[in-house]
Amino acid sequence: MAEILMGTARAGLKTKGNDVLVLLLPYPCVASFVFTSNYFKAGSVLYSESVAKERETIRAIVVNSGNANCGTGEEGVKHAEMMAQKTAQELGIKTEEVLVFSTGVIGRYLPINDVLGAIENACTNLRPLDLKEASMTISTTDRFPKYDFAKRGELETFGFAKGAGMIHPSMATMLAFVFTNAKTDYLTLRRIHESVTQRTFNSITVDGCMSTNDAFGVVALGETEASAEDLEFELAKVSETLAKQIVADGEGATRVIRVSVRSAITPIKAREIARAVANSLLVKTAVFGKDPNWGRVAAAVGSTEFPVDPFRLEIYIGGYLLYDGKPRNENLPKAREHLLKNTEVDITVELNEGDYEWTFYSSDIGYDYIRLNAEYTT
């Protein structure tokens, strides 16, 4: 496969380790990016979104961690542009071929000279992409690096991410970059990318709105023929793995919670109900306490704008029926055992009204979440 090159360096934005990453693609590659839907966008997002929407290909990516370059006004946008210019100059490509990403603390200006110096250092020491090291370079509060690789015949898909999969993916920054060696055109890749985003990164811990800096890109190296179905399947697989790694790294999390809503009349209804359950603090704290509290699940199921029939729905924890129009409390001990023994726990809601399902991933919430978020500025 044509090689993706990587350079890393330290600008001093994080307390330790490299905090600037440069990726150089072997040639202009078809690429699709989605950015946060938050209106309070970081300078880097404002800059990169405006560049990306005019283009179908990119050549390079530059990321800094430790500072979100957000809430920094016009100067923040200028800093992002300077990062792109510097990267382009060092790599001998055009400024508009470079996208810029930032993650870290909101509300502080980038020490731009330090960042530009680190970009220069990163570009003078390019080597083959190492997914683990790339993830570590862009990480902030992450407890472990996040990356994945999948192969299906000639089709190769791989990527890396950062994100301390929080209450909302929404609120901590989430950055993910996934690559494929498939040949594809921009519109096909875009359609697949949007669909994959909905089922993966937009289906982890709740509320649907994203942070000020979130971004997810897919880049196609264009070397191998692949059907759109295979490409979507593989991109979804790698993206789901990365998304689940983010959830598992939830601050203070002890359990990954898989919320499945089944037999809904529309996928949107299934998704919104799954989101409400996954987002429920009372459900999260119940899982933390190993309490199979189906009443809290039911309250979340009923809380969306979509009507549900309380006498018709069924609630299962760990596959054990706890409610089907009336309490099935005789199964509580088995459901409790499921919560005690597994680190990935299942909550399933059957609406019994249609053919659509949606799965959301979430994590429980415990004392460490409060400690981390009360004691640190993010």
Add this chain to the structure above:
Amino acid sequence: MAEILMGTARAGLKTKGNDVLVLLLPYPCVASFVFTSNYFKAGSVLYSESVAKERETIRAIVVNSGNANCGTGEEGVKHAEMMAQKTAQELGIKTEEVLVFSTGVIGRYLPINDVLGAIENACTNLRPLDLKEASMTISTTDRFPKYDFAKRGELETFGFAKGAGMIHPSMATMLAFVFTNAKTDYLTLRRIHESVTQRTFNSITVDGCMSTNDAFGVVALGETEASAEDLEFELAKVSETLAKQIVADGEGATRVIRVSVRSAITPIKAREIARAVANSLLVKTAVFGKDPNWGRVAAAVGSTEFPVDPFRLEIYIGGYLLYDGKPRNENLPKAREHLLKNTEVDITVELNEGDYEWTFYSSDIGYDYIRLNAEYTT
């Protein structure tokens, strides 16, 4: 004033204390009730909502605490009706003149014979309404009783409530009953009631959806002439006091957070942005940690469906400007002092685009929230 009578008794639903309350009005009184918008409604809500929508007056109220009678299927609705029948029979009134309310644990059948026995006991020992005792009787995890009284000339307004003003009022049950001696007709009272509900009980800690059992009623004794403006003002005042008492009783809360969004183009936009900030776990944990983290406020402001201009908005904590298109971090020490020294803290967002404002009340979240919700079944 014509006397409202009260009876209390113990059915054994709570670990201790009286858990059944009966209120008898002196004659049929114009009354308006709003119930949870949750689709997973308790049996008592299903029953009382169907009764209330056919009537403009009521004679009596019966409430049990300690058991929500929710998730209990058709039997739950039947139990609520039996409670109304028993109350009517003991008081010598009609069943349809009685509304029934429940609050407590979800998913357990009411021990209906014990409840009916307690209703009988309560009705045989009627005495003048004592707001504090009424609140304590309907309380569950509340740390203190909630009641208020206001007088404006001849116009008297008073009420009591329960609710452990949580993450969402939505999720713990909130019950509130407010009385006025004003003369009014049903449609006027209904319009005022809906407006007051929006600005008070629907503007405390977030997400807009309510629990399975929430209800708020206003009852007019019809003795004193009062203008609609005065009536709305007084009802709003008492309701706001009760709502703030619920917030202040937030599980593990150390601070009440007042979120004001100003100069919006519509009241709905102001409300939804205020809700997003009030609902932000990252904002709540920052306040708990006494961290004037305006970046988290900004991220919440940008997270709704309503566009905001990040270069135009201003963010204040404790009246200190922290952001106005660029960071004003020189004011952070004063904002931190505000968070340290006050138990009611202010977060203000100026959108600088119109004339509408909205205020939401919320509370911070700390270790005790996790402890209470992980260790107890609610």
